[in-house]
Amino acid sequence: MxxxxxxxxxxxxxxxxxxxxxxxxxxxxxxxxxxxxxxxxxxxxxxxxxxxxxxxxxxxxxxxxxxxSEVISFATPNTPGALSKTLAIMSKAGISIEYIYGFSVGEKSFIVLRCDNIEKAITEFHRQEMELIAASDLYKF
Missing domain, CATH: 3.30.2130.10 (VC0802-like)
Known part of the structure; x- marks a missing residue:
């Protein structure tokens, strides 16, 4: 991921x-x-x-x-407040975000994120059952 x-x-x-x-x-x-x-x-x-x-x-x-450099990508619903909920998960886990950028396609937003502890972020996203995006999937857009 x-x-x-x-x-x-x-x-x-x-x-x-x-x-x-x-x-x-x-x-x-x-x-x-x-x-x-x-x-x-x-x-x-x-x-x-x-x-x-x-x-x-x-x-x-x-x-x-x-x-x-290494980053991760995840999907959120393309709705108001969805990114805020994700960022709250990161904040509660003590993960600092260096930068993010993203784009939306239809009902989903795809976010690229660089943080201080990628492995911890991946673990937390899995724990929260969030949709992580592989690089090969990003190439489809």
């Missing part, structure tokens, strides 16, 4: 984001989810891709700074 996520460090310069997606497209790598956080000087592009190792290699060959 642990998913490899790419983090790409980008200068805040016109065309850099396009270059990343162009490289991935040329390598036939699909992006299932992504998020960009930025400051005035640089940004961090976080992505779930169909082949993280191939993507990292391709981007590094083009002189991008790339890191792979």
């Amino acid at each position: 642990i998913i490899k996520q790419l983090s790409v460090f980008l200068e805040n310069k016109s065309g850099r984001l396009h270059q990343v997606f162009d490289i991935l497209g040329n390598e036939n790598i699909n992006v299932s989810a992504c998020s960009v956080a930025d400051t005035s000087e640089f940004g961090i592009l976080r992505m779930i891709v169909s082949d993280p190792d191939k993507a990292r290699t391709a981007l590094k060959e083009q002189k991008f700074s790339v890191n792979i």
Whole structure:
């Protein structure tokens, strides 16, 4: 249930984001989810891709700074308050969240989460009978 996520460090310069997606497209790598956080000087592009190792290699060959980290993904109902209930579970378990991003398809929301203790989070999600999402399932969207 642990998913490899790419983090790409980008200068805040016109065309850099396009270059990343162009490289991935040329390598036939699909992006299932992504998020960009930025400051005035640089940004961090976080992505779930169909082949993280191939993507990292391709981007590094083009002189991008790339890191792979571990995240988890889960589904919640696409209804008001559903994410709050999940975050309460994490809080009660003493798990700190570093960041989240997500998207919704129909009646479900899919959340990607980076936390300080992934194994504990997985255990807690199983205990609460929550729907964890495998990387291969994310590629279907």
